[in-house]
Amino acid sequence: xxxxxxxxxxxxxxxxxxxxxxxxxxxxxxxxxxxxxxxxxxxxxxxxxxxxxxxxxxxxxxxxxxxxxxxxxxxxxxxxxxxxxxxxxxxxxxxxxxxxxxxxxxxxxxxxxxxxxxxxxxxxxxxxxxxxxxxxxxxxxxxxxxxxxxxxxxxxxxxxxxxxxxxxxxxxxxxxxxxx
Amino acid sequence: xxxxxxxxxxxxxxxxxxxxxxxxxxxxxxxxxxxxxxxxxxxxxxxxxxxxxxxxxxxxxxxxxxxxxxxxxxxxxxxxxxxxxxxxxxxxxxxxxxxxxxxxxxxxxxxxxxxxxxxxxxxxxxxxxxxxxxxxxxxxxxxxxxxxxxxxxxxxxxxxxxxxxxxxx
Numbered sequence: 001x002x003x004x005x006x007x008x009x010x011x012x013x014x015x016x017x018x019x020x021x022x023x024x025x026x027x028x029x030x031x032x033x034x035x036x037x038x039x040x041x042x043x044x045x046x047x048x049x050x051x052x053x054x055x056x057x058x059x060x061x062x063x064x065x066x067x068x069x070x071x072x073x074x075x076x077x078x079x080x081x082x083x084x085x086x087x088x089x090x091x092x093x094x095x096x097x098x099x100x101x102x103x104x105x106x107x108x109x110x111x112x113x114x115x116x117x118x119x120x121x122x123x124x125x126x127x128x129x130x131x132x133x134x135x136x137x138x139x140x141x142x143x144x145x146x147x148x149x150x151x152x153x154x155x156x157x158x159x160x161x162x163x164x165x166x167x168x169x170x171x172x173x174x175x176x177x178x179x180x
Numbered sequence: 181x182x183x184x185x186x187x188x189x190x191x192x193x194x195x196x197x198x199x200x201x202x203x204x205x206x207x208x209x210x211x212x213x214x215x216x217x218x219x220x221x222x223x224x225x226x227x228x229x230x231x232x233x234x235x236x237x238x239x240x241x242x243x244x245x246x247x248x249x250x251x252x253x254x255x256x257x258x259x260x261x262x263x264x265x266x267x268x269x270x271x272x273x274x275x276x277x278x279x280x281x282x283x284x285x286x287x288x289x290x291x292x293x294x295x296x297x298x299x300x301x302x303x304x305x306x307x308x309x310x311x312x313x314x315x316x317x318x319x320x321x322x323x324x325x326x327x328x329x330x331x332x333x334x335x336x337x338x339x340x341x342x343x344x345x346x347x348x349x
Contacts, residue, residue, distance in 0.1 A: 028237060031234065032280060034274065034276055035276070129251075135235045135248045136235055136248070
């Protein structure tokens, strides 16, 4: 019995080693999200193309949709954009959140690359960005028909990410909304 | 006149030192923040030390110069001007950026172990040291413990000692 007790420190070291080893594989950039399963924050901001029009969560109109945070200064957004275009063609509702950008630059960007957004929220000072906990672009939020955030992706949404993280949940939310 | 030139040299040195000091001060106040009430400034500094930049991971808001840190510094300033308490400001940011933003995590289900571990380890270490020292004391007193000799033993000892004395004479 006493001899077995001598192995306790060894077992503890082994457990600590295993814990640290598996922690190595975790992505430190993968931050916990504070807003998943919370309501999309209220906002009242100008529309990107129509400065005189104010948009708010009411413009989500009870749809299941993606809110995509982007900017012309964001390089990864260029990589992401073609996939957003094809999602929009498939009929996925996407709202753009133009984050800390210039109106003219953003308009030209969409003109050039195609506009997948139902409408674009213009947030030059990042006010809504702070309410959402945005710390970079691109970021994409999946919002259900009740205006609740169901998923958040920090970084590019491409075909692989869509299939792995969004597709099933999106379909499920759409089915739920249609059943009502 | 050598003495005079030495004097001017000393004077120049002092001016040089003064300029050096002033220039370092000028660098330190690069980030100009104006408060309606100066008493907010120490709280502002304290909060920036304890809030973590979400983009740059291992820096706090005071150290980091990333765009998001600049925005969050402005946000902290705005909230301070709105008369929010430090706890309310942290709560506000936590609700948006998750607990990650707090460099000093709250005690909850995920973090209690972090908070308790140092206390537990110190207690455990103390306990082990106490037990070891007690065991050592015990074994030492066992060695010193000379049980009283019986009369027979004393006689035998005296005999042996005497025979030894006789032998050496």
